[in-house]
Amino acid sequence: MTRNVTIKDIARAADVSISTVSRTLNGSSAVAGDKRARVLAAAQELGYEPNAAAQGLVRGRSMTIGVLTQDIASPFYNEVSRGIDAGFAGSGYQPIFVNGHWEIQDESAAITALTRRQVDGLIILGGRLTDQALRDLAARFPLALVGRRVPGLEPMCLSIDNVQGAFLATTHLIQLGHRRIGHLTGVPSQRDAVDRLEGYRLALADAGLAFDPRLVFEGDFNETAGILAVEHWLGQGVGLSAIFAANDQMAYGARLGLYRRGIRVPDDISLMGFDDLPASQFTLPPLTSVHQPLFEMGQQAASAVLHQLLTPDEPLPHPDLPLTLSVRESVRYARP
Amino acid sequence: MTRNVTIKDIARAADVSISTVSRTLNGSSAVAGDKRARVLAAAQELGYEPNAAAQGLVRGRSMTIGVLTQDIASPFYNEVSRGIDAGFAGSGYQPIFVNGHWEIQDESAAITALTRRQVDGLIILGGRLTDQALRDLAARFPLALVGRRVPGLEPMCLSIDNVQGAFLATTHLIQLGHRRIGHLTGVPSQRDAVDRLEGYRLALADAGLAFDPRLVFEGDFNETAGILAVEHWLGQGVGLSAIFAANDQMAYGARLGLYRRGIRVPDDISLMGFDDLPASQFTLPPLTSVHQPLFEMGQQAASAVLHQLLTPDEPLPHPDLPLTLSVRESVRYARP
DNA sequence: CTGTTAGCGCATTCAA
DNA sequence: TTGAATGCGCTAACAG
Numbered sequence: 001m002t003r004n005v006t007i008k009d010i011a012r013a014a015d016v017s018i019s020t021v022s023r024t025l026n027g028s029s030a031v032a033g034d035k036r037a038r039v040l041a042a043a044q045e046l047g048y049e050p051n052a053a054a055q056g057l058v059r060g061r062s063m064t065i066g067v068l069t070q071d072i073a074s075p076f077y078n079e080v081s082r083g084i085d086a087g088f089a090g091s092g093y094q095p096i097f098v099n100g101h102w103e104i105q106d107e108s109a110a111i112t113a114l115t116r117r118q119v120d121g122l123i124i125l126g127g128r129l130t131d132q133a134l135r136d137l138a139a140r141f142p143l144a145l146v147g148r149r150v151p152g153l154e155p156m157c158l159s160i161d162n163v164q165g166a167f168l169a170t171t172h173l174i175q176l177g178h179r180r181i182g183h184l185t186g187v188p189s190q191r192d193a194v195d196r197l198e199g200y201r202l203a204l205a206d207a208g209l210a211f212d213p214r215l216v217f218e219g220d221f222n223e224t225a226g227i228l229a230v231e232h233w234l235g236q237g238v239g240l241s242a243i244f245a246a247n248d249q250m251a252y253g254a255r256l257g258l259y260r261r262g263i264r265v266p267d268d269i270s271l272m273g274f275d276d277l278p279a280s281q282f283t284l285p286p287l288t289s290v291h292q293p294l295f296e297m298g299q300q301a302a303s304a305v306l307h308q309l310l311t312p313d314e315p316l317p318h319p320d321l322p323l324t325l326s327v328r329e330s331v332r333y334a335r336p
Numbered sequence: 337m338t339r340n341v342t343i344k345d346i347a348r349a350a351d352v353s354i355s356t357v358s359r360t361l362n363g364s365s366a367v368a369g370d371k372r373a374r375v376l377a378a379a380q381e382l383g384y385e386p387n388a389a390a391q392g393l394v395r396g397r398s399m400t401i402g403v404l405t406q407d408i409a410s411p412f413y414n415e416v417s418r419g420i421d422a423g424f425a426g427s428g429y430q431p432i433f434v435n436g437h438w439e440i441q442d443e444s445a446a447i448t449a450l451t452r453r454q455v456d457g458l459i460i461l462g463g464r465l466t467d468q469a470l471r472d473l474a475a476r477f478p479l480a481l482v483g484r485r486v487p488g489l490e491p492m493c494l495s496i497d498n499v500q501g502a503f504l505a506t507t508h509l510i511q512l513g514h515r516r517i518g519h520l521t522g523v524p525s526q527r528d529a530v531d532r533l534e535g536y537r538l539a540l541a542d543a544g545l546a547f548d549p550r551l552v553f554e555g556d557f558n559e560t561a562g563i564l565a566v567e568h569w570l571g572q573g574v575g576l577s578a579i580f581a582a583n584d585q586m587a588y589g590a591r592l593g594l595y596r597r598g599i600r601v602p603d604d605i606s607l608m609g610f611d612d613l614p615a616s617q618f619t620l621p622p623l624t625s626v627h628q629p630l631f632e633m634g635q636q637a638a639s640a641v642l643h644q645l646l647t648p649d650e651p652l653p654h655p656d657l658p659l660t661l662s663v664r665e666s667v668r669y670a671r672p
Numbered sequence: 673c674t675g676t677t678a679g680c681g682c683a684t685t686c687a688a
Numbered sequence: 689t690t691g692a693a694t695g696c697g698c699t700a701a702c703a704g
Contacts, residue, residue, distance in 0.1 A: 052452040053389040054681035097433040116388040390697035
């Protein structure tokens with residue numbers, strides 16, 4: 001753990017002033033050829049690495065973007081993160097990720113840690129921070145939000161229309177003849193869960209189908225909830241020909257629950273997910289799901305932050321996130 | 337984006353010197369009650385947040401740990417990341433994550449970005465950096481390595497014995513009567529892939545079974561490789577009663593490939609994975625797999641770094657990572 | 673107990 | 689073109 005080499009060391013080695021070192025290293029103004037060469041050689045020789053903290057301190061910019069992710073373990077956020085990485089590639093800004101764990105205290109702590117670190121912008125994935133807290137943040141930093149829609153911050157929200165997505169999914173099932181469709185909800189305190197339930201109800205109403213509360217099971221976005229839902233429905237003798245889970249992970253659980261009962265998918269019961277995680281292409285059978293363009297959401301979040309950073313005066317364009325259904329093999333016509 | 341408030345602002349507001357502000361905020365030495373109160377009030381009032389860059393600059397420590405992860409999208413690394421988070425909780429150190437994407441240039445760039453940011457320690461998950469590069473890093477920073485074994489750095493390597501793990505898996509299959517066991521390898525340039533193949537061979541030899549190269553298919557750790565392997569073996573008429581995939585993701589792909597061919601698991605063919613990803617509890621059927629204690633590996637990596645940071649003179653204890661098989665439903669006795 | 677001062681490493685202004 | 693000097697925000701001696 002030897003002391004880091006600084007521009008002072010280079011200056012001494014190259015026999016110039018530290019200003020000359022700084023200038024040649026940054027190309028901020030012309031430097032005589034020979035000195036320039038000596039500085040470069042010395043820097044190379046000594047293995048110089050600029051101290052980002054010092055640079056940030058004097059420049060007032062850290063060239064880093066803080067990304068608050070909820071759970072590095074969730075496949076959902078992972079795809080988004082990849083998009084964010086891609087979106088900042090070559091921009092000179094570096095995204096750093098910290099976890100909020102879906103706990104409001106952890107999230108606040110993480111945001112604080114990030115702002116203390118003088119990040120130049122912020123991307124927040126989901127989370128429990130209030131809309132107002134987010135608006136306050138937006139006033140202080142270039143910001144982008146993934147998976148949330150905050151009134152007043154629309155152009156920086158990268159989120160599909162969850163109501164619309166659930167409507168699409170449910171309608172797809174209805175069009176295939178399904179009349180009794182179970183819905184497995186997400187955590188009711190999360191807006192997207194509520195919206196998906198809403199889309200389910202709207203689709204039923206739109207098709208003239210009555211809403212039956214027994215067909216709704218409150219889940220928590222994890223696989224286990226899918227197993228419990230199936231146990232519940234089948235145990236109670238609730239008849240249904242299709243299940244629409246508010247996310248893919250719960251659909252996986254439901255699939256296992258059905259398997260345990262000897263019920264085939266899609267022969268006996270159709271199964272619909274939401275998110276279209278990469279893994280859903282490889283489940284048995286491959287899962288039909290509402291596609292969220294997660295990678296693109298991350299990429300566009302990066303673009304939005306970059307836009308605010310580089311051209312703060314130009315209006316932020318509205319994001320464009322298409323809503324599609326990935327039709328695979330877990331859904332089929334309802335038996336007559 | 338108003339200017340940040342600094343201790344100077346607080347000093348002015350509380351009518352004390354900046355040192356008094358610094359002292360009360362850090363509790364580094366006693367301060368008179370009334371001044372203390374005024375400072376605290378002013379800090380609260382103005383919404384003061386210390387500038388971590390400035391603190392780091394003067395203290396020489398940034399209180400952050402850099403974590404190089406390969407692919408935020410991989411379920412493997414995600415579990416480890418959660419463990420790392422847990423391991424640093426309450427320590428005062430904050431882990432920040434950056435991605436290397438399994439590209440040696442990206443990895444070097446990420447490490448550089450991290451070191452420029454003056455991280456106090458480093459955790460590296462997998463990756464393509466050479467053993468020597470890692471040893472050099474270890475000489476400069478408190479370091480921990482997950483999923484690799486570097487000669488000379490044993491106590492800071494959090495990795496199970498891959499040879500042993502594959503031996504265990506293959507032996508399990510052999511004991512259940514399987515004689516023709518296909519092995520689906522990982523990327524041959526990755527050490528763990530090579531080790532797992534080695535363990536497979538050793539188990540065969542140990543049981544007096546001949547090694548048949550036609551039973552080995554070179555994969556790449558992704559689902560698609562599993563599908564290709566099944567296509568290959570079945571297309572070539574290579575007979576086998578069990579498949580041992582070098583990771584769970586390939587096992588998922590193989591499972592789908594078998595399903596496409598109408599082959600049941602485990603009735604017709606047994607399937608064994610490696611890693612025991614959380615999702616493997618919910619596949620159809622739930623997958624038998626070599627368990628890697630990913631969360632614990634992350635946690636112990638954090639502990640190892642903390643140990644080097646806090647008690648640099650004490651020897652680093654050797655990590656303790658038990659090797660177990662998660663026996664589920666994808667493997668059964670071979671038919672006589 | 674408290675204020676003044678000297679840097680941490682760097683970019684940048686100001687003279688030369 | 690160059691070096692000396694200044695200050696980014698903060699902590700840690702150093703004198704009181």
